[in-house]
Amino acid sequence: MKEKKAKKIVFKSAGEMPTMVISIGSQTHNLTGAWRNIRPEIDLSKCLKCGICWKFCPEPSIDIVDEWPVVDYDYCKGCGICAEECPAKCIVMVEERR
Amino acid sequence: MKKVMMGNHALSYGAMLSRSQVIAAYPITPQTQVVELLSEMCADGTLDAQFIKVESEHSAMASCIGASVAGARAFTATSAQGLALMHEMLHWASGGRHPIVMGNVNRSMAPGWSIWTDQNDSLSQRDTGWMQYYCSSNQEVLDTVIQAFKVSEALMIPAMVVLDAFALSHTYEVVDIPDQAVVDKYLPPFKPEIRLTPSDPRAFGGLTGSEHYFELRYKLQKDMEKAPALIEETGREYEKLFGRTLGLVDPYRCDDAEFVFVTSGTAGFTARVAVDDLRKSGVKAGNLRIKVFRPFPFVKVREILQKVRKAAVVDRNCSYGAHGIFYQEVKSALYGEAGMPPVFGYVTGLGGRDITVDSFKEVAAHALAKDKADEEIVWIGVKK
Numbered sequence: 001m002k003e004k005k006a007k008k009i010v011f012k013s014a015g016e017m018p019t020m021v022i023s024i025g026s027q028t029h030n031l032t033g034a035w036r037n038i039r040p041e042i043d044l045s046k047c048l049k050c051g052i053c054w055k056f057c058p059e060p061s062i063d064i065v066d067e068w069p070v071v072d073y074d075y076c077k078g079c080g081i082c083a084e085e086c087p088a089k090c091i092v093m094v095e096e097r098r
Numbered sequence: 099m100k101k102v103m104m105g106n107h108a109l110s111y112g113a114m115l116s117r118s119q120v121i122a123a124y125p126i127t128p129q130t131q132v133v134e135l136l137s138e139m140c141a142d143g144t145l146d147a148q149f150i151k152v153e154s155e156h157s158a159m160a161s162c163i164g165a166s167v168a169g170a171r172a173f174t175a176t177s178a179q180g181l182a183l184m185h186e187m188l189h190w191a192s193g194g195r196h197p198i199v200m201g202n203v204n205r206s207m208a209p210g211w212s213i214w215t216d217q218n219d220s221l222s223q224r225d226t227g228w229m230q231y232y233c234s235s236n237q238e239v240l241d242t243v244i245q246a247f248k249v250s251e252a253l254m255i256p257a258m259v260v261l262d263a264f265a266l267s268h269t270y271e272v273v274d275i276p277d278q279a280v281v282d283k284y285l286p287p288f289k290p291e292i293r294l295t296p297s298d299p300r301a302f303g304g305l306t307g308s309e310h311y312f313e314l315r316y317k318l319q320k321d322m323e324k325a326p327a328l329i330e331e332t333g334r335e336y337e338k339l340f341g342r343t344l345g346l347v348d349p350y351r352c353d354d355a356e357f358v359f360v361t362s363g364t365a366g367f368t369a370r371v372a373v374d375d376l377r378k379s380g381v382k383a384g385n386l387r388i389k390v391f392r393p394f395p396f397v398k399v400r401e402i403l404q405k406v407r408k409a410a411v412v413d414r415n416c417s418y419g420a421h422g423i424f425y426q427e428v429k430s431a432l433y434g435e436a437g438m439p440p441v442f443g444y445v446t447g448l449g450g451r452d453i454t455v456d457s458f459k460e461v462a463a464h465a466l467a468k469d470k471a472d473e474e475i476v477w478i479g480v481k482k
Contacts, residue, residue, distance in 0.1 A: 010309055010310075011310060011313065013313075014313040014314075014316050014317050014320075017310065017313055017314065017317065018292060019195050019254050019291075019317060019321070020194065020195045020254070020290075020292050020302065021193065021194050021195070021302060021303045021304070021306060021314060022292060022300045022301070022302055022304075023300050023301035023302070023304050024310075030305065030307070
């Protein structure tokens with residue numbers, strides 16, 4: 001899985017901020033997975049390990065760990081492209097209940 | 099070296115002497131010759147710059163922003179509809195703090211389709227966070243481009259150098275071209291603290307949450323507030339090297355004046371002729387030409403106008419539903435201060451209708467006959 005080591009930067013005053021709008025690693029802490037309404041769930045017993053879900057994920061929120069696909073729910077927005085493209089139809093989109 | 103040139107070419111020479119490194123522009127009447135000459139200078143080696151041909155003004159500004167982020171001095175020029183198409187990118191340039199300098203030739207916004215001058219195109223960009231300089235002569239255009247780069251790069255805020263369509267853009271005047279070596283002394287190479295480079299990879303202009311955005315904009319305003327003093331200081335420095343001063347405002351016979359025209363652009367110089375004529379007929383007239391519109395020179399305007407009995411602001415623009423735009427700014431500069439004169443507001447010259455000495459005499463006749471200013475716009479030269 002992705003390592004998230006960066007510390008969140010919050011400036012205490014305008015004076016200590018850079019003038020230009022530059023990256024300060026905010027995406028590490030902005031967990032866009034919270035936007036998700038439906039979540040992909042993979043039935044690994046039917047998985048062909050073809051990597052198509054990994055290739056098509058636009059975020060990218062699917063990693064291949066020891067040859068098997070793993071969804072990173074911190075960032076997956078639930079678009080459903082993986083489920084649509086999976087040739088074995090082993091990914092289903094399940095409604096989030098929170 | 100002195101040369102007879104049009105206002106548009108004064109912009110080109112200003113950009114050349116500033117050693118612009120990237121020029122990205124799209125042609126539009128009445129700006130075309132600005133970039134025509136710059137492309138020739140790039141082609142024949144007079145100017146060592148990348149000339150990027152683009153398919154729109156939006157892309158022209160986007161290219162300048164990219165160049166500026168990478169640490170290059172970037173220049174472009176446009177007019178009216180082109181400037182309007184750039185609008186989104188203008189915010190990117192100022193919000194991202196990219197000190198691009200752009201020439202804008204004041205042309206009336208369509209419809210009716212027009213290539214002639216008024217100020218509504220640039221004044222519509224008032225709140226984009228760009229500095230705006232309004233010029234009255236070709237010499238001032240050339241000089242201001244060089245100064246604008248110096249001020250912009252010190253503050254990391256972009257600037258527009260504005261000139262009237264045809265009345266300046268296509269009018270030939272004698273222009274003294276400063277010596278390149280002295281310009282180099284005045285304007286050293288652009289070296290931003292942070293830039294886009296593979297050795298220090300960063301993303302620019304990205305997502306900024308509510309915990310930081312407010313402070314970024316606070317810093318933009320605070321740096322904009324430093325501009326008036328810096329414009330005056332760099333203007334004096336310019337005078338030492340080149341003999342011509344560049345300031346926030348240009349007062350003419352204001353010291354003992356009782357009645358002052360407040361003007362901008364070429365009409366500023368026309369007003370001087372009217373001032374001289376009025377003085378001959380016994381009216382102590384003066385002219386306050388506002389050179390810098392953003393940041394607005396509140397203090398200077400107050401200092402000069404507090405000594406006069408009446409001020410008449412002549413606007414070549416209109417904020418529909420309100421009033422002339424300089425008129426509103428001047429009134430807000432004086433409001434709440436004791437002993438300020440009544441301010442009369444006039445709108446004239448839209449769509450390139452000439453503003454003549456007689457126009458100013460009509461303004462003077464109206465204002466001098468009244469004790470109190472009308473709330474409504476007083477129109478000069480319109481066929482009612």
